Amino acid sequence: MKPTFHHRLVNNPFEDPCVHVRVLREKRAFLFDLGCISRLDPGDIQKITDVFVTHTHIDHFIGFDILLRSLLRREIPLRVFGPANIIGCIEGKLKGYTWNLISEYPLKIEAFGIEENIVRHSGFYAGNCFRRIDLGERPFDGIVLKETPFEIRAACLMHQIPCLGFSLNEEFHINVDKAVLVEMGLPVGPWLSEFKKVIRVGGSSDTEFIVKNRRYTLGELTPIANITKGQKMSYVADSSMNEENIRKVIELAKDSDTLYCEAYFLEEDRERAIERHHLTAKTAGRIAREAGVKSLVVMHFSPKYRECPDAPEKEAMMEYNKRE
Ligand SMILES: [Zn+2]
Numbered sequence: 001m002k003p004t005f006h007h008r009l010v011n012n013p014f015e016d017p018c019v020h021v022r023v024l025r026e027k028r029a030f031l032f033d034l035g036c037i038s039r040l041d042p043g044d045i046q047k048i049t050d051v052f053v054t055h056t057h058i059d060h061f062i063g064f065d066i067l068l069r070s071l072l073r074r075e076i077p078l079r080v081f082g083p084a085n086i087i088g089c090i091e092g093k094l095k096g097y098t099w100n101l102i103s104e105y106p107l108k109i110e111a112f113g114i115e116e117n118i119v120r121h122s123g124f125y126a127g128n129c130f131r132r133i134d135l136g137e138r139p140f141d142g143i144v145l146k147e148t149p150f151e152i153r154a155a156c157l158m159h160q161i162p163c164l165g166f167s168l169n170e171e172f173h174i175n176v177d178k179a180v181l182v183e184m185g186l187p188v189g190p191w192l193s194e195f196k197k198v199i200r201v202g203g204s205s206d207t208e209f210i211v212k213n214r215r216y217t218l219g220e221l222t223p224i225a226n227i228t229k230g231q232k233m234s235y236v237a238d239s240s241m242n243e244e245n246i247r248k249v250i251e252l253a254k255d256s257d258t259l260y261c262e263a264y265f266l267e268e269d270r271e272r273a274i275e276r277h278h279l280t281a282k283t284a285g286r287i288a289r290e291a292g293v294k295s296l297v298v299m300h301f302s303p304k305y306r307e308c309p310d311a312p313e314k315e316a317m318m319e320y321n322k323r324e
């Protein structure tokens with residue numbers, strides 16, 4: 001199955017957490033958390049359209065400045081989603097610089113602050129010297145962004161402060177069955193992208209396609225489309241180890257192909273983990289197992305384990321692989 005998106009950690013697990021998602025076949029990328037992003041290529045940074053920030057502790061948000069500087073001359077807006085205080089934090093960052101020479105610059109930042117039941121929207125536009133404009137609010141039902149073929153959901157978690165966990169879901173995945181294509185005498189080509197697009201938006205079966213100078217309806221072409229479950233990736237950073245949080249994370253990550261989860265402390269430092277509002281590696285393993293995820297990637301390790309860098313992953317995997 002050709003994936004629709006690729007995801008990877010930008011840094012090593014002792015550095016700032018940040019996952020880069022490249023949407024294949026589209027010049028577009030997402031970031032989950034905005035720690036230090038200096039390892040990303042300038043070309044990759046230019047493609048970032050949406051950023052999902054779990055909370056604004058410095059290790060999750062320090063990359064904002066690099067992103068801002070790189071995108072100042074970009075026409076495509078940047079959307080930043082985060083907990084309720086993200087709007088104030090962006091405003092504070094922007095107020096930290098002087099913006100008298102950018103009125104010709106195109107960049108528009110759309111910021112969305114998410115609470116239990118509400119999403120607040122503010123805009124910061126270069127043409128307006130990045131002064132905050134409040135643009136209203138909408139009810140929040142768990143869906144942060146829905147844009148065919150994706151849906152991004154968030155769970156409101158606690159980390160002493162409000163913190164979000166995210167999941168990126170592809171509604172369904174369409175593979176072209178090459179054997180059927182050959183059987184029908186149809187060529188591969190750009191028309192297939194259009195064909196997939198029409199299926200994704202639920203186009204009518206009468207929709208017509210011209211292939212090799214012949215007219216086909218969507219209905220006639222349906223046999224070449226093999227529709228399967230879409231990709232799912234979840235991202236959970238700093239979270240308190242209470243059962244309510246853990247339950248919400250399991251629900252969010254349910255059946256993910258990949259879960260990125262923090263494993264800041266080892267179970268032997270459980271007391272410290274509770275005090276500092278972080279998960280242990282063992283808890284990350286339990287979450288992944290109970291959520292039935294296919295692959296667990298642990299990240300965000302405390303520097304105290306630099307001497308035993310494999311220990312957090314080993315502990316998480318041992319718990320994850322336990323069968324009840
Ligand atoms: Zn934190």
Ligand SMILES: [Zn+2]
Pocket residue numbers: 057059060237238300
């Ligand atoms: Zn952190």
